Amino acid sequence: MKTGIIYFSLTGNTEKVAQRIGEKLEAEGKEVEKIALCEEKNHSFLGNALRALFRIKGKIKETTFNPKDYETFFFGTPVWAGSPAPALLNYLERCQGLQGKEVCLFVTYGSGLGKGRAIRILERIIEKKGGRVTQKLAVQEKMVAKETLVWK
Numbered sequence: 615m616k617t618g619i620i621y622f623s624l625t626g627n628t629e630k631v632a633q634r635i636g637e638k639l640e641a642e643g644k645e646v647e648k649i650a651l652c653e654e655k656n657h658s659f660l661g662n663a664l665r666a667l668f669r670i671k672g673k674i675k676e677t678t679f680n681p682k683d684y685e686t687f688f689f690g691t692p693v694w695a696g697s698p699a700p701a702l703l704n705y706l707e708r709c710q711g712l713q714g715k716e717v718c719l720f721v722t723y724g725s726g727l728g729k730g731r732a733i734r735i736l737e738r739i740i741e742k743k744g745g746r747v748t749q750k751l752a753v754q755e756k757m758v759a760k761e762t763l764v765w766k
């Protein structure tokens with residue numbers, strides 16, 4: 615069974631953390647598949663912040679991802695306006711394979727404002743879908759390449 619790392623990253627920070635998580639899991643002998651979510655349209659900073667704040671789920675390009683293939687899930691997103699990015703919310707809304715599965719969450723952030731809120735929003739969605747959030751990680755943008763990944 616594989617581990618799926620599903621994330622959205624606009625400017626590359628969350629991508630770097632996803633990469634590091636993947637390398638660590640592979641070093642432990644796990645089979646890992648990374649899925650980068652892409653939005654269909656580009657939006658302004660303000661547009662992105664407002665869409666995130668009001669949970670307007672951005673349209674994402676289709677992925678070939680089949681959740682049933684994964685034993686463990688890692689979901690990653692930047693914190694936008696104290697919320698997860700719309701692309702990940704869109705994905706989670708359609709994701710059907712989380713029942714009984716272990717889920718780890720990771721976010722990257724700037725100032726840190728609203729990072730706890732963003733994680734809580736994700737936790738609630740995943741728990742509603744029957745997933746078990748077992749680990750959480752929040753990494754500040756300037757530390758993405760350096761910080762030891764300490765899960766909580």
Ligand SMILES: Cc1cc2nc3c(=O)[nH]c(=O)nc-3n(C[C@H](O)[C@H](O)[C@H](O)COP(=O)(O)O)c2cc1C
Binds near residue numbers: 622628629695725755
């Ligand atoms: C639209 C927008 C809203 C943001 N809102 C927050 C916020 O509420 N709190 C915070 O700590 N950082 C905020 N940030 C900073 C990002 O969370 C941070 O730069 C993140 O690492 C970007 O990840 P990425 O490079 O994977 O896209 C925001 C950035 C953008 C573009």
